[in-house]
Amino acid sequence: MATMHDVARLARVSVSTVSYVLTGTRPISDATRARVLEAMATLDYQPNAMARGLATRRSRIVGLLMPMSERGFGATETAFVTGAAAAASDAGYHLVLSPIGAGDLDDLRRLASQRMVDGVALMEVQVDDGRVTALQELGVPLVLIGRTSDTTDMSYVDIDFDQTVREAVDHLVGLGHQKIVYVNHSAATIAAGYGPALRTRDSFVAAMAGYGLEPVMIPADDSAAGGRAALAEALGKAPDLTAVLAMNENAIFGILAELSVRGRRVPHDVSVVSMVTSPAVAELAHPALTAMTSPGAALGRLAVEALLRQLDGTGAQHQQLLPCALEVRGSTCPVARPKNELTGTGLPGG
Amino acid sequence: MATMHDVARLARVSVSTVSYVLTGTRPISDATRARVLEAMATLDYQPNAMARGLATRRSRIVGLLMPMSERGFGATETAFVTGAAAAASDAGYHLVLSPIGAGDLDDLRRLASQRMVDGVALMEVQVDDGRVTALQELGVPLVLIGRTSDTTDMSYVDIDFDQTVREAVDHLVGLGHQKIVYVNHSAATIAAGYGPALRTRDSFVAAMAGYGLEPVMIPADDSAAGGRAALAEALGKAPDLTAVLAMNENAIFGILAELSVRGRRVPHDVSVVSMVTSPAVAELAHPALTAMTSPGAALGRLAVEALLRQLDGTGAQHQQLLPCALEVRGSTCPVARPKNELTGTGLPGG
DNA sequence: TCCGATTGTCGAAGCGTTTCGACTAACCGG
DNA sequence: CCGGTTAGTCGAAACGCTTCGACAATCGGA
Numbered sequence: 001m002a003t004m005h006d007v008a009r010l011a012r013v014s015v016s017t018v019s020y021v022l023t024g025t026r027p028i029s030d031a032t033r034a035r036v037l038e039a040m041a042t043l044d045y046q047p048n049a050m051a052r053g054l055a056t057r058r059s060r061i062v063g064l065l066m067p068m069s070e071r072g073f074g075a076t077e078t079a080f081v082t083g084a085a086a087a088a089s090d091a092g093y094h095l096v097l098s099p100i101g102a103g104d105l106d107d108l109r110r111l112a113s114q115r116m117v118d119g120v121a122l123m124e125v126q127v128d129d130g131r132v133t134a135l136q137e138l139g140v141p142l143v144l145i146g147r148t149s150d151t152t153d154m155s156y157v158d159i160d161f162d163q164t165v166r167e168a169v170d171h172l173v174g175l176g177h178q179k180i181v182y183v184n185h186s187a188a189t190i191a192a193g194y195g196p197a198l199r200t201r202d203s204f205v206a207a208m209a210g211y212g213l214e215p216v217m218i219p220a221d222d223s224a225a226g227g228r229a230a231l232a233e234a235l236g237k238a239p240d241l242t243a244v245l246a247m248n249e250n251a252i253f254g255i256l257a258e259l260s261v262r263g264r265r266v267p268h269d270v271s272v273v274s275m276v277t278s279p280a281v282a283e284l285a286h287p288a289l290t291a292m293t294s295p296g297a298a299l300g301r302l303a304v305e306a307l308l309r310q311l312d313g314t315g316a317q318h319q320q321l322l323p324c325a326l327e328v329r330g331s332t333c334p335v336a337r338p339k340n341e342l343t344g345t346g347l348p349g350g
Numbered sequence: 351m352a353t354m355h356d357v358a359r360l361a362r363v364s365v366s367t368v369s370y371v372l373t374g375t376r377p378i379s380d381a382t383r384a385r386v387l388e389a390m391a392t393l394d395y396q397p398n399a400m401a402r403g404l405a406t407r408r409s410r411i412v413g414l415l416m417p418m419s420e421r422g423f424g425a426t427e428t429a430f431v432t433g434a435a436a437a438a439s440d441a442g443y444h445l446v447l448s449p450i451g452a453g454d455l456d457d458l459r460r461l462a463s464q465r466m467v468d469g470v471a472l473m474e475v476q477v478d479d480g481r482v483t484a485l486q487e488l489g490v491p492l493v494l495i496g497r498t499s500d501t502t503d504m505s506y507v508d509i510d511f512d513q514t515v516r517e518a519v520d521h522l523v524g525l526g527h528q529k530i531v532y533v534n535h536s537a538a539t540i541a542a543g544y545g546p547a548l549r550t551r552d553s554f555v556a557a558m559a560g561y562g563l564e565p566v567m568i569p570a571d572d573s574a575a576g577g578r579a580a581l582a583e584a585l586g587k588a589p590d591l592t593a594v595l596a597m598n599e600n601a602i603f604g605i606l607a608e609l610s611v612r613g614r615r616v617p618h619d620v621s622v623v624s625m626v627t628s629p630a631v632a633e634l635a636h637p638a639l640t641a642m643t644s645p646g647a648a649l650g651r652l653a654v655e656a657l658l659r660q661l662d663g664t665g666a667q668h669q670q671l672l673p674c675a676l677e678v679r680g681s682t683c684p685v686a687r688p689k690n691e692l693t694g695t696g697l698p699g700g
Numbered sequence: 701t702c703c704g705a706t707t708g709t710c711g712a713a714g715c716g717t718t719t720c721g722a723c724t725a726a727c728c729g730g
Numbered sequence: 731c732c733g734g735t736t737a738g739t740c741g742a743a744a745c746g747c748t749t750c751g752a753c754a755a756t757c758g759g760a
């Protein structure tokens with residue numbers, strides 16, 4: 001509750017001197033500084049954030065816009081937020097989380113034009129995202145997590161989907177798998193321009209082509225049921241599949257369930273790799289899933305650090321990709337036999 | 351960027367008049383109001399949050415303190431945050447999420463004494479929580495999600511664990527189950543004074559006693575492995591168990607895996623009920639889990655609403671409990687036979 | 701008809717900082 | 731010993747809003 005005035009009076013200096021001690025913008029003699037600091041300590045002084053914000057036109061708050069779907073967010077997104085908050089806190093900033101999605105642009109405009117935030121980080125960026133243009137028009141510094149289609153002059157951090165897919169495919173092919181099915185998000189999600197779904201799709205095609213293999217791809221709704229249906233469809237398209245690469249964290253358990261129902265054992269009959277998955281989720285399955293672990297916390301930290309650099313002018317555009325790390329657990333193993341020509345196209349063991 | 355001065359000049363009134371139009375604290379003639387509103391519209395005026403905050407000594411920001419563990423948070427906590435953010439937004443407030451745990455009280459004190467937040471809601475409240483006393487000393491309005499041991503003069507919202515456990519037990523007993531094992535959090539978590547673990551434990555004992563049944567309880571580490579170990583222990587203590595009631599969302603998949611390994615089918619041999627679980631997680635299992643669905647979003651909303659009422663003086667202490675709702679899915683069914691004495695203590699079907 | 705209350709508006713004084721211009725000493729090289 | 735820096739400090743003016751006290755005009759009883 002003590003103000004600068006109180007500190008100044010107790011230290012027998014002017015308020016401006018106190019301010020200079022605090023901000024270091026002008027030289028202060030050691031004696032004076034000591035008196036001021038002592039006064040601050042005895043009064044338990046804390047600068048008032050509002051007053052400071054008004055005078056400097058900087059709130060030292062950055063916003064994190066995270067659309068919250070009804071299905072909540074997984075460990076990946078949580079790690080992201082944690083990393084972002086930690087980075088902000090380290091720099092003496094606060095992080096405001098706003099559950100503002102692509103829908104309510106008005107909310108966003110209000111938040112931004114009230115000058116309550118110095119800059120924002122956007123999560124769940126769509127390939128064509130109205131929030132980006134809205135913020136740019138308002139002149140709000142921003143960094144994306146994810147990418148829009150046109151990244152010119154934009155700062156972003158994102159998962160390196162291309163390398164991640166490549167590593168996953170390398171892992172499976174290295175184990176001898178040839179018939180690999182890729183289970184993506186739903187057709188609707190892809191059509192809506194969800195970047196990760198689009199990018200992994202393209203990368204999968206490219207990676208498979210690099211090995212001269214045919215890329216089989218199936219969309220799946222974001223649910224266990226969607227996973228089951230997708231696997232059924234996959235077995236129709238490629239009855240002799242030996243590996244599944246799943247992008248869809250929500251469908252993965254359905255995939256496993258359907259495999260189990262159909263008598264295909266994991267990993268002996270079918271190897272499964274889950275993409276962009278947190279260890280916690282991977283451990284829930286039995287056997288635990290070999291997965292590409294997303295660099296959630298690191299992404300969050302990088303995003304906020306880039307934003308802060310942009311704010312204080314020590315850095316402009318920042319574009320960075322981070323791959324997911326392959327963590328081999330129990331759901332992948334070498335393919336049963338290289339000579340699986342024996343079974344032709346039929347089911348193994350009828 | 352337009353300020354009140356600009357609006358006032360354009361509308362040919364004084365700044366105070368503009369302010370009154372905005373806040374409604376004094377009567378304004380319709381003609382004047384119209385002129386002012388029009389000026390605001392043409393200038394695209396937005397009040398500056400900092401200036402307003404400085405003048406009113408209210409930031410219109412409420413904090414949500416959510417300790418973020420490395421294991422991230424589940425759909426329940428996410429729903430909670432969403433509900434809280436929505437409630438804040440509806441009332442024209444912003445929600446600052448701070449990942450401040452029971453550890454860093456200094457961070458907390460700084461946040462609070464900078465007067466950046468008008469009040470705070472605390473998640474993951476421990477039975478004995480230093481944050482509570484710290485905030486009370488600073489005179490910061492606060493509401494808990496969860497409860498400390500002494501709730502005198504405290505506002506809180508929490509899950510009605512007693513009723514939730516009772517309903518779960520009722521459901522199982524109604525299906526004919528008598529040998530019910532309760533899988534709780536780990537011994538360490540219980541010892542640390544984690545409220546939900548303590549309260550459900552007591553409620554389980556009471557509920558079982560109400561039916562004249564013996565309450566068997568097993569602690570489990572928060573992991574799949576913990577669940578497997580717990581189930582093994584449970585089968586040792588009660589080989590003839592027919593139902594498991596699990597409080598531990600992280601252990602549940604381990605429990606299911608171990609049941610499967612031991613040849614006990616769910617739900618035919620063993621019924622399973624998961625407590626305080628979100629539908630999304632319940633659907634991941636196969637069969638989908640009968641669960642007590644936590645009222646996450648509602649809790650968040652109630653907490654923030656109570657806090658805001660406290661802030662504008664239209665409400666003081668607020669204490670409220672909400673039960674989880676029983677959602678019957680595929681993991682529970684009537685007990686195999688009332689005459690299960692046939693099988694003695696051995697495994698059914700050898 | 702006069703008085704008290706009400707309505708509508710204004711000017712000015714804060715709110716707690718930062719920052720600019722100015723001023724005093726002390727200091728340095730010539 | 732003098733003009734020009736430089737270090738150290740102060741007072742005052744912002745920053746953009748709210749709110750208090752004042753005042754004129756209108757109104758409704760007695």
